[in-house]
Amino acid sequence: MLETELPESWRGAFRIELRAEAIGLAWRGWPVLPGTYPAAAASGASWTRPVPVHDDWRERVGAHPQQVAAWWTGRPYSLLVATGTIVDAVEVDDTLGRRAARLLRTSGQPAPIVAMPNGRWLFLTTTSETLPGVLADAEGVDWHTEGSWIPLPPTPFEHGVVHWRVKPEVWGWRLPAAATVHEVLVRALSGESSDDAPAQPVLAARPSAA
Known part of the structure; x- marks a missing residue:
């Protein structure tokens, strides 16, 4: 269900949740940006996915949490995070995403994972200058x-x-090393499953330092 289809009380709660999440991420140093949202789409336009609201969004990366709070005051902007400074992400389809997630879980390696309603998955990592060729070409x-x-x-x-x-x-809000997640994605792409990987004890989560 899209924001435009929600009752007013739910829309208000949704705006508050988006703002709270944006402020929380900004306080942790994540490069938060406001994105477009369904209700603001042009009349008759088909809503698919958000893009940055501001054309100069690159200059706004790293904004103070107070500025982030101001951006989300009164508007249910989508929550975007700029990649390439603190966080990178590898976006894959549902089949590869599920296989890689099982491999990560079996090996006890941490990785924040986002799922989108279009069947795409995002594996969040530290930044990296390169992506393995087999992934880049896939x-x-x-x-x-x-x-x-x-x-x-x-x-x-x-x-x-x-x-x-x-x-x-x-x-504990730790981003995994890009090379570690890339290696798991390469294994998943080759068809390796969790049944083929030796089980490892799951790493205990550490409390956030923030």
Whole structure:
């Protein structure tokens, strides 16, 4: 259900949740940006996915949480995070996403994972200068790094709302090394499943330092 289809009381709560999430991420140093949302789409336009509201969004990366709070005052902007400075993300289809998530879980390696209603998954990592060639050349794999952005929950999307598969707080807000997640995605792309990987003890989550 999109924001425009919700009763007024629900729309108000949704705006508050988006604002709270944006402020919380900004206080943790994540490069938060306001994104477009369904109710603001041009008349007759088909809503698919959000893009930055401001044309000069690159200059706004790293805004203070107070500025972030002001952006979300009165507007249910989508919640976007710019990639390439603190966080990168690899976007894959549902089949590859599920296989890679199982491999990560089996090996006990932490990785925040976002799922979008269009069947796409986002694996969040530290930043990296390169992506393995096998991933870069794979159909349906998109790398979000410098000059790009990703939507984070609870951003509205075509046919639903973006949500966490694995929340970052589960792992103490630590982003996994890009090379580690890339390696798991390469294994998943080759067809390896969790049945083929030796089980490892799951790492205990550490409390957030923030």
